[in-house]
Amino acid sequence: xxxxxxxxxxxxxxxxxxxxxxxxxxxxxxxxxxxxxxxxxxxxxxxxxxxxxxxxxxxxxxxxxxxxxxxxxxxxxxxxxxxxxxxxxxxxxxxxxxxxxxxxxxxxxxxxxxxxxxxxxxxxxxxxxxxxxxxxxxxxxxxxxxxxxxxxxxxxxxxxxxxxxxxxxxxxxxxxxxxxxxxxxxxxxxxxxxxxxxxxxxxxxxxxxxxxxxxxxxxxxxxxxxxxxxxxxxxxxxxxxxxxxxxx
Ligand SMILES: NC(=O)c1ccc[n+]([C@@H]2O[C@H](COP(=O)([O-])OP(=O)(O)OC[C@H]3O[C@@H](n4cnc5c(N)ncnc54)[C@H](OP(=O)(O)O)[C@@H]3O)[C@@H](O)[C@H]2O)c1
Numbered sequence: 001x002x003x004x005x006x007x008x009x010x011x012x013x014x015x016x017x018x019x020x021x022x023x024x025x026x027x028x029x030x031x032x033x034x035x036x037x038x039x040x041x042x043x044x045x046x047x048x049x050x051x052x053x054x055x056x057x058x059x060x061x062x063x064x065x066x067x068x069x070x071x072x073x074x075x076x077x078x079x080x081x082x083x084x085x086x087x088x089x090x091x092x093x094x095x096x097x098x099x100x101x102x103x104x105x106x107x108x109x110x111x112x113x114x115x116x117x118x119x120x121x122x123x124x125x126x127x128x129x130x131x132x133x134x135x136x137x138x139x140x141x142x143x144x145x146x147x148x149x150x151x152x153x154x155x156x157x158x159x160x161x162x163x164x165x166x167x168x169x170x171x172x173x174x175x176x177x178x179x180x181x182x183x184x185x186x187x188x189x190x191x192x193x194x195x196x197x198x199x200x201x202x203x204x205x206x207x208x209x210x211x212x213x214x215x216x217x218x219x220x221x222x223x224x225x226x227x228x229x230x231x232x233x234x235x236x237x238x239x240x241x242x243x244x245x246x247x248x
Pocket of ligand 1 (some may be wrong): 011012013014015016017018029035036037038039040062063064065090091092093111140141142144177184185186187188189190192193
């Protein structure tokens with residue numbers, strides 16, 4: 001097992017990619033705090049599945065765009081696990097609207113959930129990771145932040161911001177052995193994609209060189225790599241997990 005004895009927080013792990021990440025990390029030996037915003041039932045199932053693997057799980061509701069809630073989430077992990085070795089900033093929302101249709105409040109919400117949360121949660125774990133001599137922060141960005149997409153300007157801007165923030169934190173914390181990386185996925189089969197019309201689906205699938213949607217486990221394996229010894233000399237990077245959609 002590649003993460004035996006480690007402890008992790010995965011934001012937005014009630015479903016989708018976060019669920020797959022939390023389970024993959026637990027299968028590799030880590031205890032996991034399962035965070036959700038509103039859907040408690042699926043989050044409970046993820047926590048139960050982690051416990052069935054023989055790991056400890058904490059179920060924790062928090063809106064990670066709220067500083068007090070983000071800090072309380074990290075405190076809950078430290079209170080039970082004693083430390084946080086791995087933070088996966090995964091929680092996110094989309095807003096597939098054009099510039100002219102996007103309201104100021106919608107812009108602020110997308111930027112808060114997708115980008116400010118990465119700042120808040122990273123800030124909340126940083127001191128502990130420095131004090132314990134290291135840690136891993138893995139931020140889920142998006143191909144949309146690299147290329148622009150139908151996901152809308154707020155979403156694309158937030159995800160481009162995640163990549164910039166990742167590089168900034170990687171430089172700042174490298175001397176403390178806190179490694180900070182991003183993963184930029186595209187078109188992995190989760191609810192976040194389901195706003196597309198049948199015509200948009202057709203075009204989307206045709207545009208992927210691997211000619212299929214990604215499976216959440218494709219992404220989870222990339223997270224395990226960056227969280228484990230395989231990622232020991234990787235920091236400030238963005239790993240593309242996109243079926244070849246964009247070759248940056
Ligand atoms: N799927 C893809 O193809 C794809 C591509 C590029 C990037 N991404 C990124 O990957 C990440 C995960 O997406 P997904 O596809 O798994 O989406 P998803 O199925 O819609 O899941 C989103 C998760 O985020 C949680 N969440 C939303 N707002 C939150 C908040 N304020 N605080 C805490 N948790 C919150 C949700 O919790 P509740 O269940 O409680 O609502 C849920 O667990 C996102 O950052 C997304 O932008 C996905």
